[in-house]
Every structure is written in structure tokens, then in C-alpha cells.
Amino acid sequence: MEVTREILDLEDVKLLVDSFYDKVREDDKLAPVFEERIQGNWRPHLQKMYKFWQTVLLGEHTYFGSPFPHHAMLPVDHSHFATWLELFNQTIEELFSGEKAEEARWRALKMAELFEHKITYLRGTKET
Numbered sequence: 001m002e003v004t005r006e007i008l009d010l011e012d013v014k015l016l017v018d019s020f021y022d023k024v025r026e027d028d029k030l031a032p033v034f035e036e037r038i039q040g041n042w043r044p045h046l047q048k049m050y051k052f053w054q055t056v057l058l059g060e061h062t063y064f065g066s067p068f069p070h071h072a073m074l075p076v077d078h079s080h081f082a083t084w085l086e087l088f089n090q091t092i093e094e095l096f097s098g099e100k101a102e103e104a105r106w107r108a109l110k111m112a113e114l115f116e117h118k119i120t121y122l123r124g125t126k127e128t
Contacts, residue, residue, distance in 0.1 A: 004093075007100035010054055016104065017049045020091040029083045033074060056107055057100050071115055072122060081112045 007016065021042070024030045038045050051063035088108045092101050 004095055004097040004101075006098035007057055007096050007104065009058070010050065010060075012096070013053045013057060014050055015095060016091060017046060017053060019095060020088055021046060021049070023087040023091060024084070027083060027087060029080060030087070033076060033080065037074070053104070057104055067111075068115060068118060072119060074119070076116075076119065078116060081116045085109060085112045 005012070007013065024034055025042075048063070052067065054060050055063040085108060089105055092105055096104070
């Protein structure tokens with residue numbers, strides 16, 4: 001069994017982000033959505049995600065902006081958010097433990113819930 005570690009610094013954040021998005025790129029449901037938007041140019045997205053999670057988990061304010069507008073018009077539904085969250089939690093479980101790992105899980109859950117709710121509201125459709 002592989003030993004997990006705590007999320008302590010930017011290198012840990014990069015490991016989390018890179019490992020998670022490796023899963024996303026292989027996922028039948030999520031890969032097409034991301035590829036449509038990113039079109040093979042993953043580096044800028046990953047750099048932005050490093051900064052986002054560095055800010056959220058480590059309190060090192062390197063991310064500025066609002067993440068929701070980039071997601072508002074994506075062709076996603078509840079199943080996409082459930083899959084995203086499942087892959088994120090798998091990544092945390094495989095690699096990390098401790099307080100920051102649990103915080104990452106909680107923040108990912110809240111972000112998924114909020115984004116799903118806002119997208120549903122913007123579409124004027126009933127939540128599923």
C-alpha cells in the first residue's frame with residue numbers, strides 16, 4: 001500500500017492537480033467536455049488550477065478572478081459533477097491524508113454543488 005502524505009506546499013498541489021486531470025483526460029464523460037474547451041492546450045489550465053488550489057488550500061494568494069464564468073455555459077449536468085467529484089476524491093484518497101486533504105475534499109464538494117446549482121439556475125431547468 002502506498003503511503004499518503006499531507007498537502008503542505010505547491011509541489012503537493014501540483015501533484016494533486018496533475019494526478020486529478022490525468023484521470024479527467026481518461027474519463028469517458030469528462031474528457032470530451034474538457035477537450036472541447038481546452039482543445040489540447042492543457043498547460044494554461046493546469047497553471048491556473050495550481051494557483052487556484054494554492055490559494056484555497058495553502059492561503060498563498062496567487063489566484064485572482066472568478067472561476068464560475070468559465071463554467072457557466074458548459075454542457076454539463078449532475079452526472080458530470082458527480083464524476084468530477086468522484087475522480088477528485090479518488091485522487092485525494094490515493095495520494096494524501098490529513099487536514100488539508102479533508103479540506104480539499106470539502107471545498108471540491110462545495111464548489112461542485114455551487115456550480116451545479118448556478119448552472120441549473122441559469123438554464124432555468126429543474127435540478128436533478
